[in-house]
Amino acid sequence: MKVKHMKQETLDRIRRFVADRDWDQFHTPANLAKSISIEANELLECFQWNEEDFDLEAVREELADVMVYCINMLDRLQLDPDEIINAKLTQNEAKYPVEKARGSSAKYTEL
Secondary structure: OOOOOOOHHHHHHHHHHHHHOOOHHHOOHHHHHHHHHHHHHHHHHOOOOOOOOOOHHHHHHHHHHHHHHHHHHHHHHOOOHHHHHHHHHHHHHHHOOHHHHOOOOOOHHHO
16 A cells, blocks of 8 residues: 555644644643654554454554644644655664664664
8 A cells, every 4th residue: 555645635624623622722842742652552552452453443543643643743843744754764774774674673773
């Protein structure tokens, strides 16, 4: 499956959802980071007792929550997702060269 770009209408809908409820006042970077962590843990809970037989609908809902909070944080901090992801991938490519990291789950300091 190919990952698609988010549509502008989806971003606008997220912004409208927050604005209509006057929640932007609560969306400090720290609060958004906390919310991302909380929702990521709820996503992890979907796999708590069984990694193979999970409820895909619950995973979809929790993943959506994580993504919405991430998008809110990007918006709040005026960050470009492509820019920050590519910058991080450049760092990771240097830390995890293919010839050392292929097939290994070791941390870069142990390669």
